[in-house]
Amino acid sequence: MALPWQLPGYEREHHAVPLGGGWWRGPAARTSTCERRLRELGVLLGPELQDGACGYRLLPEFEGPGARDAAGDPDQPETRAHWIAARLAAALAAAGTPPPPPQFMAVLNLTPDSFSDGGELLAPGAVEAAAAARVAEGARWLDLGAESTRPGATAVAVEVQLQRLLPALRAVRGCGALVSVDTRSAAVAAACLDSGAAMINDVSGLEDPDMGPLLARHGCPVVLLHMRGTPADMAQRAGYRHLLGAVADELAARVHRALAAGIRPAQIYLDPGIGFAKTAQHSLELIGRLGALRALGFPLLVGPSRKSFLGAVLGGRPPRERDGGSAGAAAVCAAQGAAILRLHRGGAVWDAVLVAAAAAAAARAEVVPRTEVAA
DSSP states (O other): OOOGGGSTTTTSSOOOEEEETTEEEEOOOOSHHHHHHHHHTTEEEEEEOTTSOEEEEEOTTOOOOOTTTTOSOTTSHHHHHHHHHHHHHHHHHHHHSOOOOOEEEEEEEOOSSOTTTTTTTOSTTHHHHHHHHHHHTTEEEEEEESSOOSTTOOOOOHHHHHHHHHHHHHHHTTSSSEEEEEOSOHHHHHHHHHTTOOEEEETTSSOSTTHHHHHHHHTOOEEEEOOSSOTTTGGGGOOOSSHHHHHHHHHHHHHHHHHHTTOOGGGEEEEOOTTSSOOHHHHHHHHHTGGGGGGGSSOBEEOOTTOHHHHHHTTSOOGGGOHHHHHHHHHHHHHTTOSEEEESOOTHHHHHHHHHHHHHHHHHSOOOOOOOOOO
8 A cells, every 4th residue: 555655746735634424635526527436436525625625435345546546647537536546545544554652752942932941941950950850751852942932933043052952962962862953953953963863853844945955864853843934923824724634735745845855754753733823722623633644644743732722721821830731632642643742741741641542552452353163
């Protein structure tokens, strides 16, 4: 079975994701010839969606074609039917692949102005102590950031980022966790990778033209996040005709950019961007439907910790009083197959994640019927 990014026309919009209730999103058929051929392939046409995509229901006999069958011009009706069916089949297979056990990525902000803990780790010895505490709480990753990406934040110069990051990176390298660096700058990423960083978390999705080739050369994991605009203006860009579909398509566009730069599929993690160009309601919806994005075929990293959507649910509590809400959001994500949870705290918060993931894994386990043996 082809993987979603192996299909022709991957750069096109309307990627297949499950909508719930047995319905799937996919490209519109456009013609009666295409609709008829889709029915022959075991795909029933449903309603048109707000963004011009279409809803589909897969019949029990559905067996999607592969990449070779879908080759050709997707604007030709017969080819289009095979292309739509191939997208649905690849997404169905990707969504059904068992997810890995979740990993805890601890947030370590080296900024004076981050929304939750700005300035806390700037004192001598503070970052080492925080890193040790998070590793004791279960962290597999430490995510160092020297540039706030809260709504309204402006860019930080490369020199300033490196003045904050490189000493911290050297200080935490031996603490027992891998180090990720949260940066949009290829110059910052290059210096940090040379100093021992193992992952780059790029909220811009490779907007820096040097970032993709750099990460391709290093072969390290990269996180591609969904955001519109920049942190400075993203709050004004939170308008969606179909939220889940738009996030899926725009993440796929980032994947396409990454693959074109030489980044291997195995390097890529996708982040739906909770709070990035999203209202509180958008963030809640994406968390509730996170598992649908696994249909894109890449592991998911999610960062719900202490964000403003939690304050909207919890009566306006300030960020430092949202860890219980963070645990709830992270547990919902883990139950839907999130591979990495980016959190400010572990401990009891991480316990909730582990239990949710274990319960979901038990529910997904195949039940093999007992064979009745005649006496």
